Amino acid sequence: MVKRIIYPPVWLVLGLVTVFALNTYLPGPRFTAAGFQFVGALVIVVGLLLLVLAGGLFKQADIGLTPFTSVSTLVTNGVYRYTRNPMYFGMLLVLLGCAVTVGSFFALGVPVAFALVIQWRFILPEEAMLRELFPESYPAYCRRVRRWI
Secondary structure (H helix, E strand, C coil): CCCCCCCHHHHHHHHHHHHHHHHHHCCCCECCCHHHHHHHHHHHHHHHHHHHHHHHHHHHCCCCCCCCCCCCCCCCCHHHHCCCCHHHHHHHHHHHHHHHHHCECHHHHHHHHHHHHHHHHHHHHHHHHHHHHCCCHHHHHHHHCCCCC
């Protein structure tokens, strides 16, 4: 298995730094009306709420938050009934909300890049691992719940 040194929260921080750097040095077309800032802030709050709720469910199930560590339980309740990856989706929403809040058109590319990195480096390998660990219940869960939303 490939060793992943840069974990998702680090990718989130790199994304946030990139959003603010693009806003400062290469904003592109601007959209800075108060409505955009309100929507961006709301998206950030929803993203943070997803992170807290999903992390709490992992804690209740006694599962670590570090990807690819030993998993003894498949969490399918709470926010996991709506998305298989609420923590990754929450991080994506935080990035999207920040990009919308700063009003930088080019910053909107950062959440897209984040989603692609997370999909290829974490989600797809995690799904393969979970299929091996839970050969009956995980595929059934995947049929019921979408990967992102």
